[in-house]
Amino acid sequence: MLLLLTPALVVIVALLVVPLAWLAWQSIRQDGGFTLANYQRVFTGTYLDTFLLTFKLSFIVTGVTVLLGYPVAYLAASVSSRWSALILGMVILPFWTSVLVRTYAWLVLLQRTGVFNKALLATGLIEQPLQLAYNPFGTIVAMVHILLPFMVLPLYSAMQKIPPNLSQAGASLGGSPFYVFTRVFLPLSLSGVMAGVTLVFVLCLGFYITPELMGGGKSIMVSMVVSRNVEIYNSWGAASAVSVALLVCVFAIFYAASRIVPLEKTLSAK
Amino acid sequence: MNKLSFGRICLIAGVALILAFLMLPVLIVVPLSFSDTRFLTFPPPGYSLRWYYAFFGNPTWLAAARTTLIASTSAALIATPIGVAAAYAIQHGTLSVMRYLRMVLMLPLMVPIIIVAVGVFFVFTKTGMVNTLPGLILADTMLGLPYVLISVGADLRTFDHTQEMVARSLGMNRVRSFLAVTLPQIRSSVISAAVFVFIQALDETVVALFISGGENQTLTRRMFVTLRDEIDPTIAAISTMLTALTLCLVLSVVVSRRSVAARA
Numbered sequence: 354m355l356l357l358l359t360p361a362l363v364v365i366v367a368l369l370v371v372p373l374a375w376l377a378w379q380s381i382r383q384d385g386g387f388t389l390a391n392y393q394r395v396f397t398g399t400y401l402d403t404f405l406l407t408f409k410l411s412f413i414v415t416g417v418t419v420l421l422g423y424p425v426a427y428l429a430a431s432v433s434s435r436w437s438a439l440i441l442g443m444v445i446l447p448f449w450t451s452v453l454v455r456t457y458a459w460l461v462l463l464q465r466t467g468v469f470n471k472a473l474l475a476t477g478l479i480e481q482p483l484q485l486a487y488n489p490f491g492t493i494v495a496m497v498h499i500l501l502p503f504m505v506l507p508l509y510s511a512m513q514k515i516p517p518n519l520s521q522a523g524a525s526l527g528g529s530p531f532y533v534f535t536r537v538f539l540p541l542s543l544s545g546v547m548a549g550v551t552l553v554f555v556l557c558l559g560f561y562i563t564p565e566l567m568g569g570g571k572s573i574m575v576s577m578v579v580s581r582n583v584e585i586y587n588s589w590g591a592a593s594a595v596s597v598a599l600l601v602c603v604f605a606i607f608y609a610a611s612r613i614v615p616l617e618k619t620l621s622a623k
Numbered sequence: 624m625n626k627l628s629f630g631r632i633c634l635i636a637g638v639a640l641i642l643a644f645l646m647l648p649v650l651i652v653v654p655l656s657f658s659d660t661r662f663l664t665f666p667p668p669g670y671s672l673r674w675y676y677a678f679f680g681n682p683t684w685l686a687a688a689r690t691t692l693i694a695s696t697s698a699a700l701i702a703t704p705i706g707v708a709a710a711y712a713i714q715h716g717t718l719s720v721m722r723y724l725r726m727v728l729m730l731p732l733m734v735p736i737i738i739v740a741v742g743v744f745f746v747f748t749k750t751g752m753v754n755t756l757p758g759l760i761l762a763d764t765m766l767g768l769p770y771v772l773i774s775v776g777a778d779l780r781t782f783d784h785t786q787e788m789v790a791r792s793l794g795m796n797r798v799r800s801f802l803a804v805t806l807p808q809i810r811s812s813v814i815s816a817a818v819f820v821f822i823q824a825l826d827e828t829v830v831a832l833f834i835s836g837g838e839n840q841t842l843t844r845r846m847f848v849t850l851r852d853e854i855d856p857t858i859a860a861i862s863t864m865l866t867a868l869t870l871c872l873v874l875s876v877v878v879s880r881r882s883v884a885a886r887a
Contacts, residue, residue: 354716361709368765372742428638443642451826454862458648559735576737596738
């Protein structure tokens with residue numbers, strides 16, 4: 354049995370486990386000795402700002418995707434299978450479209466001469482085109498769009514398993530719709546919320562393409578710091594310490610979430 | 624559920640808006656790709672195939688498309704068999720380490736892609752595989768393995784293993800009994816796994832930014848680099864073709880799954 358596992362293991366160990374171990378080792382080495390200087394940099398100055406900004410953006414994007422994703426999943430789980438297939442199809446179609454393509458589409462939509470600015474100018478609501486792209490706003494809009502399916506799908510799969518007669522029983526016992534929703538449906542759907550939030554938050558933390566293209570070079574995310582240190586400055590020490598710090602955050606989140614929802618369930622939506 | 628309360632109408636209206644938000648970018652790129660001007664005005668003043676000609680008339684774009692197609696196909700062809708073997712071993716292995724080994728195989732889904740990219744870049748600089756086609760194929764294979772494990776693993780868990788045992792008790796060896804009895808019955812999940820690996824390799828950008836270049840740069844890498852400088856309408860044409868290709872692949876998987884389910 355181990356023999357069957359070997360080819361797959363060799364690929365993953367050689368291309369992922371070994372370099373991760375090397376990154377960890379590299380982050381505490383300098384001129385042949387032990388150092389914590391790289392980590393000192395992570396927790397001070399611009400690197401700390403980068404981490405804080407990344408967490409802030411990730412919280413915003415995750416929060417917005419929950420708010421937008423929950424009603425979509427709720428409706429999809431409560432209508433006939435024909436309608437729910439249509440709703441899920443409209444969620445999955447963009448899901449299967451390249452991230453690069455979708456970021457490109459948002460650049461087109463949000464740029465100064467883009468569709469939104471033109472529409473707003475035409476209605477007379479604004480007189481000057483708004484700066485919508487190449488800033489944190491554009492990054493958030495595009496990231497919410499890209500990550501929303503990762504929220505809707507786990508939510509839907511959790512809600513689908515909630516027997517509809519539970520809510521009916523609550524209503525027949527005199528609960529108002531709001532009371533039944535908050536006391537019966539919402540608690541039962543929390544495992545889906547947990548899976549979706551974990552997935553979206555972790556994907557946000559490491560997101561690269563959209564912030565790089567949409568951010569306009571002003572809001573630097575952790576992923577961009579890693580990339581720049583390797584590509585431009587060839588500074589592996591700094592890149593590795595930032596990578597290890599990011600990795601620790603991600604694994605801590607996965608571990609905490611796995612105590613509530615099995616990891617397999619969270620990842621299978623990806 | 625039957626009567627439409629005010630609350631429910633609000634819910635439906637809200638969801639319709641959110642779905643419109645989801646579909647909007649996909650729906651806007653397609654007409655733009657047929658625009659006859661280089662300014663991305665919407666709706667386009669006129670329609671033409673200008674940007675498709677721009678793509679097919681440019682050797683660099685075509686070379687990038689070729690690299691991407693070769694790498695994606697090869698990755699699907701390599702990752703699928705070794706992933707199926709691994710999923711089988713995990714399902715029927717008796718060793719207690721299997722659970723941990725499974726976690727190791729799922730790592731590409733858990734580690735942020737930028738860190739995967741930096742790690743692979745490091746290994747490839749040491750082994751001289753940066754900017755090579757084999758390197759790209761290997762990286763795409765690694766990234767695709769978890770998808771095979773999830774798709775095929777789920778199917779193997781519900782598959783009645785005694786059928787294979789019967790075949791073996793009748794004298795077939797392990798490999799033949801797997802190929803003759805099990806594989807045909809888990810076929811649809813194997814095919815969709817291969818398609819997932821292909822699509823994921825087609826879409827992969829971050830790792831390719833680090834390890835593909837020169838003659839072997841992928842389509843997405845070139846798109847990314849172009850987008851950093853200007854919003855070139857050729858990219859709308861490429862985006863439309865990529866989306867159409869992905870959509871066809873996904874639909875073919877859905878249809879084949881349905882026909883399998885109908886027969887069962």
